[in-house]
Amino acid sequence: MQFVTMEPKDETPFMLWGLDPVFSAFARLYIRDILQMTESTQVPGIYFYNSHPIYKVDVLGTVVYKRERDDFFCYGVDDSTGVINCLCWKNDLLKETSVPGGTRQTGGAQGGFDPLVEMRKLQRARQSLCCVEIGELLRVRGPVKTSRQQREISASVFYKVDDPVMAAQIAWMMEVPELYRQCYDRPLQLQSNNTSDASVSSISKATNIIRDFLNQKSVAKFRPYEVQDLLQPLILSQPPATSGDQEPVAGPSGCQQLRQLLKEALKTLQDEGLIYRKVKSQDEVYSVTVQDKELVIAVKDVIRQDSKREKCKSN
The missing domain is CATH 1.10.10.980 (CST, Suppressor of Cdc13 homolog, complex subunit STN1, N-terminal domain)
Known part of the structure; x- marks a missing residue:
């Protein structure tokens, strides 16, 4: 995929980016727009949507493919406008396959408190939120990156969303269009100091x-x-x-x-x-x-x- 870069004269000067509230927030954009954003010529890794400088986003979608490595997961997230690759790094709990000393049995059979057993329960609960299967709902927040000519999200936060009655998806579909109308689709306008x-x-x-x-x-x-x-x-x-x-x-x-x-x-x-x-x-x-x-x-x-x-x- 070929990405378009903005002309320097069309960009807002980087010293003024902090005046745009979108720059400091996780922008809830459609994946289609994330894939089509133009990259800044002033600062690599910063992208523009309708003159708004953006470097971190917040997406919600269905997992359509999954790849697992020793240190990270690769999830393909689809929000019905496009599919983007999400690089989700594993933390130390997810990397551990077993708890040290896990084969030792102490007091569990007699009904006493076994910290090793409880640690395994906590670890399984954590893994259940981070290990997402194809067809499940995933929310990802993080900066946008371009790797091997492909746009992707390097997740700082990611978790599975349990949404049996689609309440989270309906709320998302109602909120995001309003953000577009009130913020994203309105060009950045910097008022003069006098005004x-x-x-x-x-x-x-x-x-x-x-x-x-x-x-x-x-x-x-x-x-x-x-x-x-x-x-x-x-x-x-x-x-x-x-x-x-x-x-x-x-x-x-x-x-x-x-x-x-x-x-x-x-x-x-x-x-x-x-x-x-x-x-x-x-x-x-x-x-x-x-x-x-x-x-x-x-x-x-x-x-x-x-x-x-x-x-x-x-x-």
Whole structure:
């Protein structure tokens, strides 16, 4: 199979690859796309799918062939879009054919605990998960390699998937197309620093406005619409978006921008632990942590009970 390499001018500079979240994740791609990915001219072993740099993948499929060597298994995995060779290295437990001293019988017949017998049981259980037969379901995660002009996966993790009612396969078939729509099929777009800094600045300002309001008014509970108007000046002060030739560009309306800004600010405050929601319902009610007396009492009770434990007592 002949593989295509990208032109240097078509590649994202390697110093920017870390900005793409796909680069740090195990990409759940179809095997067909893994086999057709183009290889980078900047760094060998890195591949591109729709401008996304990829070097490790996550596949689920049926084993269609199997070869075993002393140190590794070779499994052919088929996900109905293609077949790829998966090189799965054996660990020390799989290499051992017997436990040292395994012929010695001690106490097993009398019903006592025999560590050698238990070790054999653990070893057989481990082997049953890693030794996969043709027709069984296998999940493999690892970096993509090219060996002898063939694309393959060098597995860092692999295991047999017991899926008698096809629940795992159905979940996979529903999740992967959504990942393609939301991430893989969207080209990597790097925003300018000015746009990013302006967005972060607006969220920071909105967060501070809501925080100051909650502190000054000693608010215990509130709903989003009660603080939404406080952020209105931030939307009015933003300049209109323009393109390269300084012409106005269509974008979200003021109301949409206000709702999105409020959503981001509330999420930031939740991450900081300043506010939280007791019940997830359509009626969004946020509680202020420092004003929730029930929460303070519950936390004190937990600390009081934990401090009575032996590990917390001073010697």
